[in-house]
């Protein structure tokens with residue numbers, strides 16, 4: 650492992666100006682649970698690691714009139730334990746509790762979870778130069794691809810690994826991004842990009858930008874949310890398939906529904922076609938399965954991951970029925 654320096658800025662503007670000087674060789678670190686593994690495995694070789702946890706005041710969960718604000722440095726554990734999140738946004742509470750292990754939830758931050766790099770075993774292998782690392786080939790395409798994308802792939806078949814992202818997107822969360830030009834606010838749904846937009850990155854952040862805050866609007870009267878995650882093992886694991894569902898149900902009918910999947914595409918994947926089929930109809934297992942099947946006509950499974958289509962059907966009907 651190559652030596653690197655640690656920068657300990659005291660303000661966000663110190664971070665954004667640091668980035669201008671050092672561009673690609675400098676990496677932001679929050680809890681370090683993902684970044685340090687990438688450094689140790691020699692996937693990345695920073696010259697400078699910028700420790701965001703030296704900045705005070707980025708760790709908070711605050712309820713305000715226009716919703717809840719979450720500082721990017723808030724730990725996943727604090728989010729998982731927060732009573733306000735548990736009562737008002739149960740889907741996010743469930744997603745936070747499903748992340749990794751208690752130790753990782755204590756160290757890992759909400760911002761780091763949303764910006765974590767993919768777990769694809771070809772990307773994580775220092776000997777392999779896949780497209781994501783500047784190579785010319787996706788090794789998953791004709792290789793071992795049991796855990797890879799069935800939607801939105803093409804140049805690269807990574808899946809989005811965060812549990813918090815689908816849950817937050819289903820809740821219409823927005824994020825604040827700080828850059829040398831100031832702050833901008835965008836929907837979290839617009840943060841992530843597909844490989845065909847830029848195969849080297851998973852989100853729109855430039856090297857001089859920092860994810861500073863997440864904001865969730867107040868939940869509408871009568872709306873409920875949930876997060877269901879299917880894993881290969883009972884112990885800690887990433888989602889093979891997950892579904893975040895938010896909806897307003899009355900008399901057994903979804904008046905409004907939003908479905909976001911994890912673990913199936915390079916970005917959290919909105920299932921709009923299924924939402925349109927379900928909205929306004931009496932909810933039954935058959936309807937939910939049929940909606941998933943219809944929406945999944947655009948799926949393009951690889952040799953070993955066709956089973957994910959069936960799992961999506963299952964996770965969707967379980968999640969949606971739990972809200973009725």
Ligand SMILES: Cc1cc2nc3c(=O)[nH]c(=O)nc-3n(C[C@H](O)[C@H](O)[C@H](O)COP(=O)(O)OP(=O)(O)OC[C@H]3O[C@@H](n4cnc5c(N)ncnc54)[C@H](O)[C@@H]3O)c2cc1C
Nearest residue numbers: 679680681682683684749757758760761762764811812860
């Ligand atoms: C064994 C294991 C199991 C796991 N299981 C799960 C799981 O089940 N579900 C799940 O969702 N996750 C899982 N994870 C991932 C874990 O949740 C993330 O590693 C963690 O949340 C990252 O947070 P961090 O603060 O440690 O980020 P860091 O490791 O510090 O950073 C991660 C990435 O985000 C960037 N970054 C961090 N903060 C910011 C910011 N504010 N602005 C811009 N960029 C930033 C860093 O540059 C880096 O690229 C697992 C990880 C491990 C090691």
